[in-house]
Amino acid sequence: MLIVFVVALLACNKHSSSLASNPKISCIESEKQALLKFKDTVIDDHGVLSSWGSEPDKKDCCKWWGVKCNHHTGHVTVLNLSSSFPLSGKISPSLLELQHLKYLNLSWNNFSGNYSPIPNHHLGNVSSLRYLSLAGNRFLSGGNLEWLSYFPLLRHLDLTEVDLSQATNWLELVSSNNLPLLEHLDLSGCQLPNPVPLAIPLNSSLSVITIIDLSFNSLSSSVYSWLVNLSGSLVDVNLQGNLLNGSIPDAFGKMISLVHLNLASNEFAGGIPMSFNNLSSLQSLDMSGNNLTEQLDEFLDKLSGSEKSLRILNLGENQLGGALPDFTRFSSLEELDLTNNQLTGPFPTSFQQVLPNLSTLSLSGNRISGMLPNFTVFPSLVTLDLWNNSLNGTIDKSVGQLSRLDYLGIAFNSMKGVVSEAHFSNLSSLKHLDFSFNSLIFNINSNWIPPFQLDTIRLVSCKLGPDFPKWLRNQNNYSQLDISGAGISDVVPNWFWDLPPNLYYLNLSYNQMNGLVPDFSLQYSGYPGIDLSSNRFEGQIPRLPSNVTSLNLSKNNFSGSISLICAITDSQLNYLDLSSNQLSGRIPDCWEPFQVLGIINLANNTLSGKLPSSLGSLSQLRALQLRDNNLSGELPESLKNCSGLIILDLGGNRFTGNIQPWIGTHFAELIILSLRSNKFYGNVPLGICQLNHIHILDFSQNDLSGNLPRCFDNFSALVHRDDSMEENIGLDYIEVRTGDNAYMWGTYLANALVQWKGQEREYGKNLGLLKMIDLSCNKLSGEIPQEIASLVELVSLNLSMNNFTGKIVQDIGQMKNLDSLDLSANRLSGKIPASLALLHFLGMLNLSNNNLSGKIPLSTQLQSFDPSAYSGNPQLCGDPLPNKCPGEEKGPEPPLIATGNEKKIEEEDGDKLITQGFYISMGVGFAFGFWAIFGPMLLSSISGYACFKFLDKLTDWLYVMALVNLARLQRRLQS
Template sequence: MKIEGGRSVQLFRGLVALLLLYMKPALGRDECIERERQALLKFKQGLIDDYGRLSSWGSEDNKRDCCKWRGVHCSNRTGHVIMLDLRGPWFNSNFGSKPLKGMLSPSLLQLQHLNYLDLSYNDFGASRIPEFFGSLSKLRYLNLSFAEFGGEIPKQLGNLSNLWSLDISGSEAFYYDVKNLDWLSSLHSLRHLDLSGVFLGEVVDWVQVISKLPLLVTLRLHESKFPNIIPSALPPINRSTSLLVVDISANFLTSSIYYWLFNCSSSLTDINLAGNELEGVIPDAFGKILSLENLDLSLNQLEGGIPKSFGNLGNLRSLDLSSNEFSESLPKFLQNLYGHAENSLEILNLRENQLSGSLPDITKFSFLRELYVEYNQLNGSFPESFGQLSRLEVLVLYRNQMKGSLPDLTTLPSLRKLNLFENQLTGIMPSSLGQLSHLEFLDASSNFLEGVISEVHLSNLSKLQYLDLSFNSLSLEFSSEWVPPFQLGVVRLAYCKLGPHFPNWLQNQNNFTELDISSAGISDTAPNWFWDLPPRLQYLNLSYNQINGLLPNLSFKFTDVTNIDLCTNLFEGPIPVFPPNVSSLNLSKNKFSGTVTFVCAINGGDLTYVDLSDNQLSGNLPDCWMHLDGLVVLNLANNNFSGEIPSSMGSLLSILMLQLRNNSLIGEFPVSLKNCTGLIIIDLSDNRLSGTLPAWIGHGLSDLIVLSLRSNQFYGSIPSQICHLENIQILDLSLNNISGIIPNCIKNFTSMAEEGSSSPSIAYGYYGQPPRDRDGEQDMYGNGRYVVSLFLIWKGRESEYKKTLGLVRSIDLSSNKLTGEIPNEITSLVTLVALNLSRNNLTGLIAPKIGQLRLLDFLDLSRNQLSGGIPSSLSELSFLGILDLSNNFFSGRIPPSTKLMSFNASAYMGNPGLCGPPLTEACPGDGTPQDPTTIGGNDGVGNQEHEDKFITTGFYVSMGFGFILGFWGVCGTLILSGPSRYAYFKLLDNIKDWLYVTTAVNAARLKRQLQY
């Protein structure tokens, strides 16, 4: 935040005012010189004016009177054109306007008295700045900023010796080709210079050039990427008394810039060094620039604290230290501002650091108007009371860990904005909130506040425009006749109790652009008056209530792009027509019925997200998807749709997620989806689709993360091209009629074969303002996130995965007709979490290296024709939670490991050749009496005595030690690294196996003793 009324800004405004005052006698003359009129008409001919901004030039009304043409000003005294202001639209400030384009005619040279030329914010297609500009010798003001010029800046601009202000800044630094700035040295009258965005990476002598401008007041070189200063290579710098404003932000500068900065001027008022690479502590020299008013050191890597000398800055009004690495306690950090700065500072920005502690008594800064301390680590509380009445208008503390309750707020009577979002505040909302008559913005969401919000809290807040109390335990209780004194623009009350009846006070609110009353305990019919929504509504969220009734026709309600979320309610009946400019639409988990032909009436340019899942919708899917080319998410799962998937779905060129699960769709896999090359999620499971798996999936849809075709009627073999799905994380082809072999090339599933970081969920971000932090479905900017959910057969039952879906790596080919062996290459998929190949006709052995799948949690190979022994490496799968090898032809002893013996015997049943625990079938040689002579006794008595002595107190101590070791081994490994945990589990298994065998042998001996 910058001070708009600072001395430097006032000075520059004075400069412009002086220039306009110089021209004032010239403005308003009703006729112009014919030669100059013709020059203007010729100048117009070279321009492309799509919006008709120059339509008054030569019109019948003002055909001869060019002084009345738009942007043209003449001298009353001489009639000459002295000012040409053709600035273009700036960030849509002129709604509907378009920039001028084309070529600039040298006919402007006929305007020999022109002293003001502004062509900023137009588009001249990277053409060069005309050299003839250098011949407009009387120019005092030249503004070419953001006009999309390019190439070499003409040195002829150095001829403009009368120039006061030069601005050729822009957003595309590569447009200009600048080798030197020597031409600047001739502009001895220059007061204001702005080259922001102009790449100066090759201009090594920029300091020397700037020093030759004796009257320069303002220097702006934001994002110009000029070289760092080498102090030893510079000549002595003459200190200036004219330079007041220096903006050299976003230039990757190091601390070497301080040498020039602290020697360039003795009167600096504004310094902007934001977005550089400054490290270490703040230099004490800043505190010696007593004229300093505005200092911006944000977006660097500064640390330590504020120098003590800052207390001497009696003119300091704005200090921005945000986005650095300061880590002191906040009270200590602010101590060095006490003194002269204590009585001058108006804006203090400490956002995004690591400051801790409590909020101190900020009323010590008697003129402080704005304080920003969000994104820090404040873990204390508010002071019990503030020392004096404060002028504070803005207090932003969101995303800290502040505790305790809110204080009496009557000492902050000027407060306009209070943002406490996402802290750990407790207690009730103080009634003194109602005394903040200037309050416009209140966000106390995502805390632990409780109690009742009544009319007392809000009745005096006539200026309130933004109200967010979401995600607390608050109950809003107003009388049914209460009429709020405010008109809210944003209403966010998610998870506040408003019900059970629909809140009547909303009937008075006619201007809101956002309304979120989700999870508000409303179990009522939405009244008719509610649907008379404000036309500028952009976000409507009534989700997670029990609101019932029919939806009216909303097609002509809204003028702006709108996001609508009505999910998880009891709405019923047909889905009405929605506004053609709707952007996101979530009607899932309701009781809507009928068809979805309403989508054909939506203008698809804005629509990105549609979720109609879990309703009672039926009929064929409409074949009108070709106009929804912006659609990214389409979820129609869990309905009663029938017929084929329409081919027009292949026109959804932006689609990322397509979910048609659990309907009655028929036909083959639609070949038109080959055009949807960006798809990452396809879920067509639980339908009646048939045909073969198309080979083009591997090449055409190579970005797929999830492919679920479970429970359909697909047949044929798995095409080898499917191995091109390098990003696949979940492949589910189960419950079909697929035959043939499992391709060896599955080793190419890179996402399963390489370890890497994964997001817990699979989500798509879309524009909107949903409630924050419900299931993590919002990003840091307040935009929505559609989080994909998927049903997987896991551990014997179907479960929905949402928040952790991104961590799952799963292959499910179960319940098909696959033959052949399980390819050994499957052991290269080291991040695989679930593998289900059950209920097929697979033969051969389990790969000996299956222990490489060390993250495997679920393994089901049951009901096949597999044979051979169970590999001992299977015991190395420390995370294995479910194992089923039943109903095969495995043989031999089950490897004696604690891991494999921990599973129920049913995991191994139906394998006649298997033996050993946990099965009851003993293996050959188990329990055979040993030769007494091998034990050490000479007779039966001696042998018996030996066996008696083996089971001693020490034996039970050993067992106790084993239990303790096992218990703490398991707990301890939870905090070790992955490789250590894996190795430690293996060691633990060996120890436990020894204990098990020892116990079994001694138990057998004891049993034989009892039989004698």
């Protein structure tokens, strides 16, 4: 109803009965009462309208917040209720009594209502409204916009985010005589119908429109035909966030009065047309987030007409190429953003002129190389962002003269050399410093007092140590500090732990810091993330901030109980890693408050006792890793409520009981399930086969018995190839949540301890590529299910040390990705399937200690394994075993007889060519040829993994071929 009230209110513009001569006249009593009735129907949770009232000190409504009156008549002419503390509720019809409004601003509130036809009895005299803003009322619908025709004096119309999805005639309404004075039109984010009608009659009155904002409406190129008719008057055009694609049309080049043009976040390709040379008044151009592929120097040449006017140029997030040109010819330039393009080469050797007003230079995410220039040619720089390029050499000390610099970011480059006080000598305005991931050595005097107070300090992998950097003692206001991997091997001084109250991110990881960590329980303004992992801190876990978001204390020497986590009361914790310490005692039963907790890693400690039932309250839990502790008892039934689990690792404990079917039925997203090295008993439940996403299934070293379920072909991720799976299993989590609800995301890289080719290995990197089933060291019996042969993506299968009987699965050759197969120490019988010879990539095989019989199939692979892979099978014969199969024993060859043996003689002569030198030459030639072809591929990060996987398998094949040919060569030489 809001639109109804607004239209009716502004359409009833009655002539005032008298004029007041007193300049101190107060507001009209009837209008005051109308405003009070309006207040009564509004929900005002923040007291925005607290100055409105009937008390004696509030009697003049012209002095109320948001209200302005005519000094002569006392009538309300301005009502501005836009606020950072939004009002909500309904709009009272009492506003209809405010008949003299010229300015109405109800923007950025939460008023709601749907459009309905305007009653005729509300249509009075034509409204005198000049300014109308309903922006930001997202629950408001504007209907078909017919009501706009009642405001002929309107100059400024802002309906940002009002739902206009039903306004199929929006373009016709704003293009007619009904709004002859309209200058400013803002319909951003209004869900405007698309496509725009092509045949719209344009009235000459529209020549006064100067500002138009149609951003974020999913409009297509059909809007051009309308805009081109406005080209003479347009000063500001914003079409950001639409579906404009293809080449940029000449229509924009014809808007010769343009001062601001925003075409960002569309799908434009190529470059800009030559007609952009006509834009001699252009001050800002934003074309970021498109698919522009032009060479940057050619792009800038087409803007030569605006060399003296252009102040802001944003071309970030495109594919612009070429070297970085000399852009100093744009003498008025203040902001230049070329982030995330494909620029290469060094900085220009010399800049033609100083740019006195350049405040922002953002070149991050390119491939700019070479040394840093002397930046004193840009004396007004506030932001210098060179993040993630290929820059090398040392940092020029001239950067220390940029007295206005606020942000200095050179992270992810190849910078080297020493950083001293001279690099910061005059940076009194610096707030953000990021030199991370360079080979920089800080050589700072211990008595140095920096000229700045930093907000962000990120010096990851820079060498600050071995001593703790004393200059940090003078930094009292930082909100982020990351000095991880900085080579610090010192005791952390006590003064450091007096951390700023606005801290929301602290990372000291991957150093060798030691000492005790004091009380951390001070309340911080944000929701801090704390990472002290991979150091040598000791003592008990400190008291923690009650509002901590992420906590990583892993790989230290902390000892004692973990019960202090129960003091985290703000329930915003979503990441907890206390693994690889010396923690003991029970896991506390206080998990109910942590409703956003997604990752728990308590592995590699000496925790004991049963799992608390309150763990089952963690409905958002995705990773639970408790391996290598002394935990015992059965798994609590409540755990099945953690249905979002992706990783469940309980290996290396003393858990007992049956493996519950709900592990399969309730954990449908599991990728890693490890229950290895526990005391589980009973059957493998049928429900396990519902784990469609499983990559690692490890039940080894338990007391499981009975037959395996015949449903392993339900493991979809092991049956079908998934090219979308990445090498690492990374789980995103909120690392930091600031006080204003901004988020900084971290990624937890999962790890798993597995038995791989006879050795225990911990995998983190490339874990996503490891697909394995390990059921070894149990008491499982019966035949190996035929369905296991369908697991064509399986890399490792270990069923050793059980009581399996029957034959090896005949179709095992279908499992073409098998790299490791261990069926040893069972009671398998019969022949080795011939299809086993099809496993060309098999790198480890163990069939020993069974009852296998017959001849080992011939292949380039099976004969390459050590005889021990087949030992303990008395009735097995054939190469590589020493015992030959019946009929394979050969006597001395008969002498050659010329008559009738020409073919045999020819073959003998041919073999004489295969000498030892032949094989050496073949090997050398292959090596050179191989590296000539595959060497460049190995240098490509994209094809690297595929190449290395191919090489691993190729190496096995070459090894087999070498053994076979060497044996043949030796026989030839001996004969």
